[in-house]
Amino acid sequence: MPPAQTNLLQGTLDLLILKALALGELHGLGVSRRIEQITRGTFDVGPGSLFPALHRLEAAARLASRWGPSENNRRAKYYTLTAAGRRQLDVETGNWKHIAIAISYALEAT
């Protein structure tokens, strides 16, 4: 399946970003690539959605950021989860599982 710029529900994108950052600090492109990887290429998040979401989450104190050197030795802005972000990830993951199960039940119903 080719990487699709699927229209993500806003909450879903936030959840994916939180999940991507759960494993460690990443810069913007890194977050985008990690999401691509963990969704097995289903989602390719473009900058138009990615950066507004990152800044929104940072403003809501779910993420923290710092400037650091990138792999090509340039400055890049790295994001990490805050404690609040981690808590939200847990809550959202739980919610999502409920929804996913409910929806798959609904779709399998005859």
Next chain:
Amino acid sequence: MSVFSHFRTSVRNVAGRATVERELDDELRSYLDLLIAEKVKAGASPDEARRAALLKVGGIERVKDQVRDERPGMMFESAGRDLKHGLRLLRRSPGFAAIAIVTIALGIGATSAIFSVINAVALKPLPYPNSDRLVFLTSQFPTLGFDKFWISPPEYLELRERSKSYTDVAAYRITAVNVSDGTRPERVNAVAVTANMFNVLGVQPRLGRAFTAEQDLPTSEPVVILSDNLWKRAFGGESSIIGKQVEVQGRKRTVIGVAAPGFDLHDAAADVWLPMGLDPANRQNRGSHYLYLVARLKPSVTRGQAESELLSLIRQWGTINPGTHTPNDSTHRLQLAPLRDEVIGNVAKALWILQGAVLLVLMIACANVANLLLVRAEGRHKEFAIRTALGAGRGRILRQFMAEGLVLTTVGAALGLLLAHWGLAALLLANPQSIPRSAEIAIDPRVLLFTFVVAILTANIFGLAPLLHLGQSAVAAAIKEGGARTTANATRNRVRRGLVAAEIALAVMLVVGAGLLLRSFHNLTAVDAGFDARNVVTFGVFLPQATYPQADRRAQFEDELARKLRAIPGVQDVAAMTGLPPNRQVNANDTEFENVPMGPGLPAANVDYYNTTSVRYFEAMKIPILKGRGFTPGDVGGAGVAVVNDALAKRFYPNTDPIGRRIRSSGPANAPWFTIVGVAKDVKQGGLDQKVGTELYFNIEQGPHVNGFAPNALNFVVRSARPADALAPAIQSAVRSMDPGLPVVQLRSMESVFGDSVSRQRFLSLLLGIFAGVALLLAMIGTYGVLSYLVTERRREIGIRVALGASAAGIARLVLRQGLTITVAGIALGLVGALTLARVTQSLLFGVSPTDPLTYFAVGGVILAVALIACMVPAQRAMRVDPLVAIRNE
């Protein structure tokens, strides 16, 4: 913590705006670099990688804009930028900005001014604690046609004893008295109240104390409470005034209190409060109605309950007081209404109509400014199209329009408030007594809030108007148009023409309203008052009972003063009377008519006005005698005679000659009879817009020896070609030579008395006239603006037409037709609107129907003419279009 960090981010975003912007820039640049590096690593050439990366990002600015929209605080930042942008644009076109701001200021100023009047008069509660519990009680005499009449003292006392709905009932009577601190006498308004009035109203004096029940008896030591105003004006605001004596009506009274500042009742502008001095034991003179009542409802009682209690009291009254004059269910009712309704009267309705009118003006102003903005947006059409194509969100462009509208309205509203402030001051100065509660009118927080809300609403209208044609499709169209002026923007023109037609329609409605009111006012001033009011100066003198106890001394005073006045150079005639038209209140006197059948179905034996006059009254006032004669010097020492007015003759002597018939005041059986000697033409005693009442004239000079009566209050009329100001010193000195303790009251020309009697109508028609004029002007500017624009836009088309042989007249017709189509549509719409609103204005009109065809036609014609003038200039410009220039320019 999240809220705090949110706040911190906001602060950082706003405060360190440059840093944040730079960081965002850096972040996106590093993203782009990383992306390029990634692509190069995958084997692309640097150029290819770069192009692919840029394509993927799809517009750095757009991404930034989206981030800005997400970040808290960024909203303010971009709003600030929009505002700055708006200001810059306005600075670049000061002419446009000035016109728009002045238009908005006029609209908002007028709206706020009228609202502050409404706020003070109709919205604010009366200035007493829990004033919504206060009710006003009056009587009603349906068979006499009196809808709101006074209540007699026995009725008051019995009502107070028997009713259970009120914490208390107080009575009052508005009058005027001579007051003197011992040196110069002054005539001031006074209210005589029962002792409990201050408690019922819930406002205690600022100094001293209110009247006690013991001070409110016929035999009590005379006391008085001064108004705050009089205390400061005449007694220097010294607190030592308490216990001092002042002279009221020639009688010394001890000052026991000074009322709270602004304390008043029923807009009496009272300077002196007197105890009523009713005798609680006296239940005689049941038919003597002269009290108004104010009662405070008990907290648990509703007005409905009080009303039903009143009704059952009225039904019992006759059985408790059998055989006397008592309230009953059919001919002598009692009624109650909120005190507030009584004080405001019918002016609230007039004010709401004015408010409606100014809102129309404001709407016209909005339409005009929206149109101006549209025209400007037209010019910036391509700019916006390009910005949209470059990725500016529609939200951003919308916000920018809003910002421009906001700048215009903020400045406009501020200027409008200033206008409102000055306008109000001028208004109140010109018409102090035509609005109730005018002392309370001010620009207060509620008015400011109102102005704020109106301004926000207008800003939104302006902001949104240009978007009407900036839809998504318009963006594409604008680019395709490529600058060529085509007729493709028909939609936009439709919006603009619609706005102008709406403006004209609103203006028509306003001008029709103003026209009807002006005609009413004209009708009022053209009413035949029944006497010749030109070249007449009038003033009043009050002879206190204390210094003029005997009737013959009072009659003598009148006679002597009249003689002195007649000796003033330039004075042709002088007369005195008790009742000065045209502002008299009905005094409804029970009267006995000899040999006139009375009974059910026949007119009640009651005369609306008694007027006691000097011998030369009819000559001096130039009132024609229709039959018989007026008073003559021979009557002074002769038998009792009376003159009746035409209305009385027609009512009580419909088929017979009243001359020679006898008449007397009801009361003691031995009261003397008066023989009717003449019938005089009707005089408008009660007001120019009121129907004439029945009137009976007695003679002052013969009173003392016929029935021992002579009036205390006298109005003099002096017929002279000299103006009031020129006569005043001579009149003053004539009165002073008779009695230096008597103030001359309200010396003025009869014409100004008439002017005052129609001041409210004048005030209304003046204001509505101004609003209509402004509306007309704005609509004219609007029509002119849009037509000019259409002509400019069609220059090439016109050029081609001229080149193909169209005549100048043909071109002019083309433009005029366009203008007239809009105008006629607007006029038709406006006339229909005015007809719909006719019901609202009905109660304010006098002698003209709210659907008066003449007014409607005239207004239609005037607006058409005005629109034609507005079309002329653009049409002429169209005629002068040089085809070569027009075509080459494009």
